[in-house]
Structure formats: C-alpha cells, structure tokens
Amino acid sequence: MRILVGVKRVIDYAVKIRIRPDGKGVVTDGVKHSMNPFDEIAVEEAVRLKEKKIAKEIIVMTCGPTQSQDTLRTALAMGADRGIHVEVPPSEAETILPIQISKMFSEVAKKEEVDLVILGKQAIDDDCNQTAQMTASILDWPQGVYASKLEVKDKKLEVIREIDGGLETILLDLPAVVSADLRLNEPRYATLPNIMKAKKKKIAKMKPSDLGVDSAPRIEVIKVEDPPVREPGIIVEDVDTLITKLKDKGL
Amino acid sequence: MFSISKSLTSSAKLRAIPSLLNRFQSTLVIAEHDGKNVKAETLSALTAAKQIGGDISILVAGDQCVDVAKTLSTYSGINKILLAQHADFKGFLPERLAPLILKTQKEFNYTHIIAGSSSFSKSVLPRVAVQLDVSKLSDVIDIKDADTFVRTIYAGNAVMTLKAKDPIKIMTVRPTSFAADESSGGSAPEEVMEAAEFTKNSEFISQELKKSDRPELGGAKIVISGGRGMKSGDNFEMLYKLADKMGGAVGASRAAVDAGMVSNDLQVGQTGKIVAPELYVAVGISGAIQHLAGMKDSKLIVSINKDPEAPIFQVSDFGLVADLFKAVPEWEQKI
Numbered sequence: 001m002r003i004l005v006g007v008k009r010v011i012d013y014a015v016k017i018r019i020r021p022d023g024k025g026v027v028t029d030g031v032k033h034s035m036n037p038f039d040e041i042a043v044e045e046a047v048r049l050k051e052k053k054i055a056k057e058i059i060v061m062t063c064g065p066t067q068s069q070d071t072l073r074t075a076l077a078m079g080a081d082r083g084i085h086v087e088v089p090p091s092e093a094e095t096i097l098p099i100q101i102s103k104m105f106s107e108v109a110k111k112e113e114v115d116l117v118i119l120g121k122q123a124i125d126d127d128c129n130q131t132a133q134m135t136a137s138i139l140d141w142p143q144g145v146y147a148s149k150l151e152v153k154d155k156k157l158e159v160i161r162e163i164d165g166g167l168e169t170i171l172l173d174l175p176a177v178v179s180a181d182l183r184l185n186e187p188r189y190a191t192l193p194n195i196m197k198a199k200k201k202k203i204a205k206m207k208p209s210d211l212g213v214d215s216a217p218r219i220e221v222i223k224v225e226d227p228p229v230r231e232p233g234i235i236v237e238d239v240d241t242l243i244t245k246l247k248d249k250g251l
Numbered sequence: 252m253f254s255i256s257k258s259l260t261s262s263a264k265l266r267a268i269p270s271l272l273n274r275f276q277s278t279l280v281i282a283e284h285d286g287k288n289v290k291a292e293t294l295s296a297l298t299a300a301k302q303i304g305g306d307i308s309i310l311v312a313g314d315q316c317v318d319v320a321k322t323l324s325t326y327s328g329i330n331k332i333l334l335a336q337h338a339d340f341k342g343f344l345p346e347r348l349a350p351l352i353l354k355t356q357k358e359f360n361y362t363h364i365i366a367g368s369s370s371f372s373k374s375v376l377p378r379v380a381v382q383l384d385v386s387k388l389s390d391v392i393d394i395k396d397a398d399t400f401v402r403t404i405y406a407g408n409a410v411m412t413l414k415a416k417d418p419i420k421i422m423t424v425r426p427t428s429f430a431a432d433e434s435s436g437g438s439a440p441e442e443v444m445e446a447a448e449f450t451k452n453s454e455f456i457s458q459e460l461k462k463s464d465r466p467e468l469g470g471a472k473i474v475i476s477g478g479r480g481m482k483s484g485d486n487f488e489m490l491y492k493l494a495d496k497m498g499g500a501v502g503a504s505r506a507a508v509d510a511g512m513v514s515n516d517l518q519v520g521q522t523g524k525i526v527a528p529e530l531y532v533a534v535g536i537s538g539a540i541q542h543l544a545g546m547k548d549s550k551l552i553v554s555i556n557k558d559p560e561a562p563i564f565q566v567s568d569f570g571l572v573a574d575l576f577k578a579v580p581e582w583e584q585k586i
Contacts, residue, residue, distance in 0.1 A: 127389065164516065166459045
C-alpha cells in the first residue's frame with residue numbers, strides 16, 4: 001500500500017495570536033510555527049501502518065511558503081519516505097482554501113497511485129475541516145473522517161469515527177481518504193539520528209499550476225479583528241457567596 | 252459584568268431590518284435528524300436561512316424520515332420540503348448523501364446551501380461544494396448580507412469578515428450563534444426526491460451513541476465541565492450530581508478526555524463541541540486557548556480552581572479559588 005499524507009505549517013498551538021495592524025490577518029512574522037497537531041497524528045498513523053508492513057511507501061505533501069519545507073522535514077524524520085512541496089508565496093498562502101488544496105492532493109494521489117490519503121481533521125489556523133472530504137469527493141473515493149481507529153481488513157478499511165454523541169464504525173473500500181482525530185494515536189518525537197537521516201530524503205518541488213490548480217483567492221477578506229473581550233469578573237470568597245451571586249442573576 | 256455575545260446582538264439587529272438583505276435568494280437547508288426528531292442544529296440553520304431571505308427549501312433525507320418531514324413542514328416560512336427516503340441512506344453516509352444534495356442543487360439552483368455545524372454536516376457539505384467548484388464556509392457566526400459572512404479562525408481568537416466570491420454559498424452555521432427557529436403554523440408542501448446515483452464504496456456498520464437523560468451538551472442551558480483537576484473518571488460523579496440538580500449537561504476539557512476520564516463526545520473546545528449556555532461552570536479546568544474556543548461565548552462563566560493564576564479566571568464572571576473536591580459537593584448540598 002502507498003500512502004499520501006498531508007501536512008500544514010501553522011502557528012504553534014500554544015501561541016497567543018495577534019491581529020495585524022492592517023486588520024486583514026494575523027501576525028505570522030517572527031511567530032513560532034510548527035506542524036498542525038492533527039497532521040502529526042496523520043503522519044504517525046501512516047508510519048505505524050508501515051511498521052506493520054501494511055504500507056510500503058509514505059509520501060508526505062505540503063502546500064505553503066518556503067518555510068513549509070521544515071514541516072516536511074519533520075514528517076520525514078518521523079518516518080515518511082519522501083516529500084512533495086507545492087510552493088506558494090506567503091501572500092497567496094494566506095488566502096488559499098481547502099478547495100484548492102484538495103485539488104492538489106487528489107491530483108498527486110492519482111499520479112502517485114496511492115491507496116490511502118491520510119490528512120488531519122482540521123488545521124488549527126483556519127479551522128475549516130474540509131480538505132479530506134473534498135479530496136475524497138474529487139477522487140470519488142470513500143471517506144473516513146474524524147477517525148479514532150483504523151484497521152485494514154481483507155483489503156477494506158474499517159474506521160471508527162468520532163461523531164456527535166458517540167462513535168460510529170464504517171467499512172470503506174480502498175482507495176480511501178481518512179482524516180485523523182486527536183485520539184487516533186500519540187505521535188512520536190523524531191530522534192536526532194532520524195532528523196539527520198531525514199535531511200537526505202528527497203523533496204520534490206512544484207507549483208500549484210504544475211498540478212493544474214488555480215490558486216487565485218476565492219474569498220475577499222474584509223477584516224480580521226479581535227473577538228469581543230469579556231469584562232473582568234470577580235473572585236468570590238466561598239460557595240455561599242457564589243450561590244447568592246448566581247441567584248441574583250436568576251440562576 | 253456579563254456580556255452578551257456579539258453575534259447575538261448582531262443577529263437581533265438583522266431580524267429588525269430584514270430589508271438589509273437581498274430578497275431574491277433561495278436557500279436549501281439540509282435537515283439533520285435521527286429518524287424521529289429534528290436536531291436543534293437544523294433549526295439554527297433555518298434561522299440563518301431566514302436571515303438571508305428569499306425562498307427556503309428543506310431537504311430531509313434518511314432511511315426513515317417521513318415523520319421528520321411532517322414536523323418540519325409545520326414551521327413557518329418554508330416553501331418546500333424535499334423528502335428523500337431510501338434504505339441506502341441508513342447511517343447517513345456522505346458518499347450517498349452528497350450526490351443527492353448535488354442533484355437537488357442542479358435541479359433547483361439555490362443561491363445558498365446551509366446546515367447547522369455538526370459532525371454530519373461537516374462530513375457531507377465539503378463533498379458537495381467541491382463538486383460545484385465552490386468553496387465552503389465552516390462555522391459561520393453571523394450573516395452580514397447574502398455574500399458577506401463572519402466566522403472565527405485560530406480557535407476563536409480572531410474573527411474574520413469575508414466576502415465569498417463563489418456563485419453558490421455553501422456553509423455550516425454555528426448553532427450557538429443562531430437561535431433555533433421556534434415558528435409554527437406553517438404547512439409547507441412536500442415533494443418526493445429520488446435518490447441520486449452513487450458509488451457504493453462505503454458501508455455503515457454501527458453506531459454507539461451515549462444514552463443520557465441529561466440535556467444534550469450543545470443545547471443545554473447549563474453546562475458543568477471537568478478538567479484535569481478532576482483526577483479520575485469516578486470523580487465526575489460529583490459533576491453529574493450537581494448537573495442533575497441544576498438541570499444541566501456535563502462536559503469536559505481535552506485533558507480529561509485524553510486521560511480517559513470521560514468519553515470524547517463530551518469534549519468542549521476548538522475541536523470538540525462549541526457551547527454557549529446561560530451558565531458554564533468550569534471545574535478543575537486551567538483554561539487553555541483550545542478549551543476557551545468552545546465556551547467563551549457562554550453568558551455567565553463560573554470557575555472553580557485551586558490555582559489562583561489559572562487563565563480560566565480571566566474569562567470568568569465569578570471565580571472561586573478552592574479545592575474542587577470540597578467546593579462542588581458543598582455547592583450541590585446547598586442548592
């Protein structure tokens with residue numbers, strides 16, 4: 001089996017973001033970036049399938065500015081075999097949407113003849129939660145989104161999904177697209193020897209147009225602003241005061 | 252002291268000036284149900300559709316949905332109920348429902364397709380959007396006009412107003428930002444839809460839903476959530492007792508879910524449920540960015556934590572610095 005994994009370079013999840021002075025985006029310069037947490041889980045799952053001898057090759061792909069290569073290297077150090085970097089200038093990377101990214105993934109999935117695409121369930125910057133579904137749709141492949149467990153059974157893929165109110169089990173024909181939820185696995189840390197080895201692994205570079213994708217913006221950002229700030233509250237001294245205060249509010 | 256969320260005020264404003272929006276729109280609402288009941292998310296989507304204005308159709312699909320279609324037809328302001336009942340729709344597989352929505356769209360040419368944000372709508376609508384070569388908007392919190400929308404990014408830490416350039420607007424709306432439609436007296440006509448062709452490449456096996464007498468997390472007026480500070484799953488019993496006395500639901504932070512204390516469907520946060528109850532009680536929750544994303548639009552926030560420096564206190568209306576193992580039972584006893 002060949003697996004294609006998607007990764008995205010995003011502002012680190014622990015960073016408190018700031019709105020840019022022009023009010024059209026958030027400050028990214030000089031801010032710590034790392035691999036989208038859901039994508040780490042996707043890479044880990046692919047590597048585990050390789051360790052179980054189910055997968056032969058793992059191709060990891062990203063679309064973004066030059067620095068996105070660091071994210072690819074991290075995935076390679078975790079155990080992916082080779083990388084594909086679809087480079088876009090930082091200005092374009094800001095407005096590129098899942099619809100364009102999914103066209104790129106589906107194109108590569110066909111070209112590389114992969115049997116499984118694993119993506120994260122959502123990127124923690126745009127919070128879209130769309131790329132896996134769109135990729136599956138373009139390819140007319142089945143999808144197992146929000147996966148918390150994967151198992152290959154008789155050339156089919158059994159996926160346990162996290163849904164509102166509980167869990168769901170589905171069975172997918174391969175090839176298929178899966179998106180990883182937080183509880184799919186615990187991603188490994190890349191060791192120093194593996195980081196060194198990853199430097200020798202190949203990364204192919206291309207542009208969106210090489211994959212026939214138009215990266216022109218489909219939305220116009222009117223403004224990006226801070227959410228409304230809550231008024232500071234008070235510290236109450238004991239449970240009785242808390243109950244009284246809530247009663248005053250009619251609760 | 253307690254601020255009404257911004258989106259609520261602006262949606263109230265929109266209701267006051269309906270002429271603000273283009274009247275020549277037509278919207279398809281995708282209904283969500285369990286075979287018997289309409290989900291609250293769908294009624295929020297109906298509210299959003301009414302804000303856009305124009306004709307409204309609702310697509311009700313499933314292996315059993317005649318009753319659901321009947322219920323929905325009694326809401327006012329709906330022009331048509333499209334009913335697609337088919338055995339193949341058992342389990343609401345997106346590979347089968349997306350072609351149906353696509354076929355409906357091609358037949359009636361809607362300007363907008365809307366559903367309430369949920370694991371179902373987020374699974375199926377991107378599949379539809381990409382086939383129409385249009386983008387999809389996730390978790391819309393406000394509708395400015397027929398093509399200008401507001402949504403949050405970066406775990407709710409930034410609010411983006413955007414103009415969608417695509418000809419058809421496909422979106423999921425955040426139920427906590429659009430009050431559920433409560434209209435009645437309608438009698439929308441029903442039209443039967445044939446299933447669209449689909450590739451049979453997926454199979455629904457089973458669902459394991461948590462059964463509970465407590466209100467559903469997304470729609471509860473009171474939510475009591477526990478975090479890492481709860482220490483074990485057994486200790487959540489305290490929160491259930493308090494919730495039962497107050498008529499609330501129980502939620503959890505990711506830390507509590509990851510530690511195996513409670514199941515994942517209780518998770519409140521950026522990647523779990525987004526709630527905005529009248530009262531949110533955070534017990535033993537530090538207040539990480541990802542958790543705040545799921546609850547900071549609650550009307551009133553109370554937190555109990557023994558660490559006075561916990562970030563949760565910065566968003567709390569009332570904070571109690573105390574040992575939760577003493578404070579929670581005491582609270583429960585005294586009400």
